[in-house]
Amino acid sequence: MLHNPNTMIADSIIDSTIRDIFGNIAFQAQPEGLYDPLRYMISIGGKRIRPRLCLTTYGIYKNSLGPEILEPAAGLEVFHTFTLIHDDIMDHSPLRRGHDTVWKKWSEDTAILSGDVMCIDAYKRIAQAPASVLPEVLHLFSKTASEVCDGQQMDMEFEDRDMVSMDEYMQMIGLKTGVLLACSSALGAIIGGADPQARKCLYDYGYLLGLAFQVADDYLDAYGDEKVFGKPIGGDIVNGKKSWLTVRAYEKGAEGLLEAFSAHDIAPEEKIAAVKRIYDSVGIVDEARAEIHRLSEKAIAKAAEAGIDAAALSQLADFAHSLLGRSY
Amino acid sequence: MLHNPNTMIADSIIDSTIRDIFGNIAFQAQPEGLYDPLRYMISIGGKRIRPRLCLTTYGIYKNSLGPEILEPAAGLEVFHTFTLIHDDIMDHSPLRRGHDTVWKKWSEDTAILSGDVMCIDAYKRIAQAPASVLPEVLHLFSKTASEVCDGQQMDMEFEDRDMVSMDEYMQMIGLKTGVLLACSSALGAIIGGADPQARKCLYDYGYLLGLAFQVADDYLDAYGDEKVFGKPIGGDIVNGKKSWLTVRAYEKGAEGLLEAFSAHDIAPEEKIAAVKRIYDSVGIVDEARAEIHRLSEKAIAKAAEAGIDAAALSQLADFAHSLLGRSY
Numbered sequence: 001m002l003h004n005p006n007t008m009i010a011d012s013i014i015d016s017t018i019r020d021i022f023g024n025i026a027f028q029a030q031p032e033g034l035y036d037p038l039r040y041m042i043s044i045g046g047k048r049i050r051p052r053l054c055l056t057t058y059g060i061y062k063n064s065l066g067p068e069i070l071e072p073a074a075g076l077e078v079f080h081t082f083t084l085i086h087d088d089i090m091d092h093s094p095l096r097r098g099h100d101t102v103w104k105k106w107s108e109d110t111a112i113l114s115g116d117v118m119c120i121d122a123y124k125r126i127a128q129a130p131a132s133v134l135p136e137v138l139h140l141f142s143k144t145a146s147e148v149c150d151g152q153q154m155d156m157e158f159e160d161r162d163m164v165s166m167d168e169y170m171q172m173i174g175l176k177t178g179v180l181l182a183c184s185s186a187l188g189a190i191i192g193g194a195d196p197q198a199r200k201c202l203y204d205y206g207y208l209l210g211l212a213f214q215v216a217d218d219y220l221d222a223y224g225d226e227k228v229f230g231k232p233i234g235g236d237i238v239n240g241k242k243s244w245l246t247v248r249a250y251e252k253g254a255e256g257l258l259e260a261f262s263a264h265d266i267a268p269e270e271k272i273a274a275v276k277r278i279y280d281s282v283g284i285v286d287e288a289r290a291e292i293h294r295l296s297e298k299a300i301a302k303a304a305e306a307g308i309d310a311a312a313l314s315q316l317a318d319f320a321h322s323l324l325g326r327s328y
Numbered sequence: 329m330l331h332n333p334n335t336m337i338a339d340s341i342i343d344s345t346i347r348d349i350f351g352n353i354a355f356q357a358q359p360e361g362l363y364d365p366l367r368y369m370i371s372i373g374g375k376r377i378r379p380r381l382c383l384t385t386y387g388i389y390k391n392s393l394g395p396e397i398l399e400p401a402a403g404l405e406v407f408h409t410f411t412l413i414h415d416d417i418m419d420h421s422p423l424r425r426g427h428d429t430v431w432k433k434w435s436e437d438t439a440i441l442s443g444d445v446m447c448i449d450a451y452k453r454i455a456q457a458p459a460s461v462l463p464e465v466l467h468l469f470s471k472t473a474s475e476v477c478d479g480q481q482m483d484m485e486f487e488d489r490d491m492v493s494m495d496e497y498m499q500m501i502g503l504k505t506g507v508l509l510a511c512s513s514a515l516g517a518i519i520g521g522a523d524p525q526a527r528k529c530l531y532d533y534g535y536l537l538g539l540a541f542q543v544a545d546d547y548l549d550a551y552g553d554e555k556v557f558g559k560p561i562g563g564d565i566v567n568g569k570k571s572w573l574t575v576r577a578y579e580k581g582a583e584g585l586l587e588a589f590s591a592h593d594i595a596p597e598e599k600i601a602a603v604k605r606i607y608d609s610v611g612i613v614d615e616a617r618a619e620i621h622r623l624s625e626k627a628i629a630k631a632a633e634a635g636i637d638a639a640a641l642s643q644l645a646d647f648a649h650s651l652l653g654r655s656y
Contacts, residue, residue: 028474028478030478031478031481031482031485033481033485034477034478034481086440086441086444089437089440090437090440090441108436109417109418109484112414112417112418112440113414113418113477113480113481113484115444116414116443116444116447116477117474117477117478119444119447119448120447120470120473120474120477121474123451123466123470123473124467124470124471124474127463127466127467127470131459131462131463134459134462134463134466135455135459135462138451138455138462138466139452139455142448142451142452142455143452145448145451146356146445146448146449146452149362149441149444149445149448150356150358150359150362150445152441153359153361153362153441154359156437156441157359157361
C-alpha cells in the first residue's frame with residue numbers, strides 16, 4: 001500500500017508502481033510451454049498506457065494504491081497483450097517491439113492457447129475489483145473486450161476493400177483502440193468511487209485519447225523517427241494497410257493514391273516514397289497533426305466536464321500531451 | 329421464470345429449458361463475419377451436458393429457474409464451445425459433430441477471433457450470477473477456464489512423447505474435461521445457495537463424472553457404435569492419439585503396442601484392427617468398463633456426502649447413468 005499526502009497520486013509514484021507491477025508480475029509456473037509466452041510478452045515491454053491511465057484516474061479519487069486497483073490495472077495490460085498475441089497470428093507479423101512474435105518464436109498453436117489463457121488471466125485480475133463495484137466493472141470490461149474483437153474483425157474486413165470511408169475508419173479505431181483506453185480510464189474512476197457523470201466523462205476522455213493515439217500511430221508509421229517509433233517507417237504503406245492518412249488523402253481526392261498504394265511490383269522504399277509524395281500533395285502532414293491536436297483537446301475538454309479539480313485536470317492534460325507529444 | 333411445486337426441478341423441465349436456451353440463444357448481430365460462427369457452432373448441437381448438470385444441481389436448492397442461473401448455465405456451454413473452436417484449429421480437425429469445423433468452413437483467422445469473442449461472451453453470461461456470490465463464481469470459473477487450457481497444453485505435449493503414465497493421463501483428462509463438469513456442478517450449487525461442504529462434494533461429483541465421461545469417450549472411440557457415437561470408430565488409433573485404452577494397455581505390458589500404434593505405412597482399417605487385437609489381448613474392454621463404473625460410483629458416493637435428500641441423490645445418480653449408460 002503506497003500512500004500519498006495529497007488526494008492525487010503523483011506521476012512519479014505511478015511510474016514506480018507500473019515498473020513494480022510489470023517487473024514482478026506472476027503467472028502460473030506450469031505447464032511452462034503454456035505460460036512462458038505470457039512472461040515473454042510482458043518482458044519485452046510496452047508503454048503500459050492502459051494501466052497507467054487507470055491508476056491516474058483512480059488517483060483522482062483515492063490516495064493509496066492497493067490490490068483492488070493494482071490487479072485490475074494489470075489485467076488491462078494483460079488483456080491488451082493477449083490481443084497482440086492473437087493479432088500477430090492473424091496479421092502474420094514476425095516482429096513486435098523489435099522481438100519475435102509468439103507464433104514466430106514458438107508456434108501458431110502455442111500462440112492461440114497462450115493467448116487464450118492470457119485472456120482468462122486478465123479476467124482473474126479484473127475480478128479483484130471490490131465486490132461492491134464488481135458487476136459494473138465486469139460489465140464494462142466484457143463489453144469492451146468484445147468491442148476490441150469487433151474492431152479487429154472490421155480491420156481485417158477492410159483489407160479486402162479498395163477503400164473505406166472516414167466514418168468507418170474512425171469507428172474501427174474506436175473499437176480497436178478507443179474503447180480499451182476508455183475502459184481503462186473509466187475503471188480507475190469506478191473503482192475510485194467517482195460519480196456516474198465523472199465516470200462517463202472519463203470514459204469519453206479515454207476514448208478520444210485512444211482515437212488521437214491511433215491517428216498519431218498512423219502518422220508516425222509514415223513520418224516518424226524509426227529510433228523513437230521502434231519499428232521500420234513505412235510499414236503500413238509497404239503492407240498496403242489502410243491508415244488515417246490513406247483514408248483522409250482519398251477523401252481529399254488525392255490522385256493516383258489507390259494505384260500507388262496497391263502496387264506490388266516496386267521496391268519498398270520506392271513505394272513508400274511514391275505514396276508519401278501523394279500524401280504530401282494534399283497536405284496530409286498538417287491534416288494529421290491538426291486532427292491529433294483536435295482529438296486530444298476534445299479529450300481534455302471532456303475530462304473538464306468530470307467535476308474534478310484543476311490539479312487533477314492538469315494531470316490528465318499532461319497524460320494526453322505526454323502520450324501524443326512526439327507526434328504533433 | 330419456471331416454477332416447480334417440489335424443491336427439485338424435474339428432468340423434463342430441465343430438458344425443455346435446455347432446448348429453449350440453445351434454440352433461442354442470442355449473440356450480437358454485427359459484424360456477421362465474427363458472430364455467425366458462434367451461432368453455427370451452437371446450432372450444430374451437442375448434449376449440453378454442462379448447463380444441464382448446472383441446472384440439475386441448482387434445482388436441488390431452488391425450485392424456479394431465472395436468469396441468475398440460466399445465463400451462467402448457458403455461459404458454461406458457450407465456454408466449452410469456444411474451447412472446441414480453438415482445439416479444432418490446433419488438432420487440424422475438419423469435422424465436429426458431422427459438420428465442418430469453423431476453421432474449415434471459414435478460415436483459421438475467423439476461428440481464432442470468433443473463439444476469442446465466444447470466450448468473452450461466456451464471461452458476460454457467467455457474470456449474470458447474483459452479486460452476492462459473484463466473486464466466488466468468477467474465481468471458480470476463471471480457475472477452471474485456465475485449467476482447461478492447461479489440459480489442452482498437456483494433451484498437445486503428450487503427442488510428442490512415446491507414452492505417458494496413467495497418473496499423467498488422468499491428470500490431463502481431469503484438467504481437460506473433469507474441471508469444467510466439476511465447475512458446472514458446483515456453480516449450480518453455489519448459485520442455489522448450498523453450504524460449503526455440499527459445494528465441495530458436488531464439485532467432486534462433477535469432476536469424477538468428467539473423468540468417467542472421458543474414459544467412456546476413449547472406449548467408445550474404439551469400441552462404440554458409429555451411429556450412436558457420431559463419428560468414425562477408431563479415430564484415436566488412426567491418428568496415433570493416446571487414450572485411456574493405450575495408456576492402460578501399455579501399463580499392462582501389451583506386446584507390440586507402440587509399434588502398432590505408431591505405424592504409418594498401413595491402411596487405417598488394418599491399423600485399427602491390429603491395435604484392437606493388442607487391446608483385446610490384455611482384456612482392455614473389461615478394464616475400461618470397470619473403470620467407468622468405478623469412477624461413476626465414486627462420483628455418486630461423493631454426491632451422497634453433500635447432505636442432500638434421497639430424491640436429489642437419485643436424480644444425480646440418474647444423471648451419471650444417463651451420461652455413461654451407453655458405455656458400460
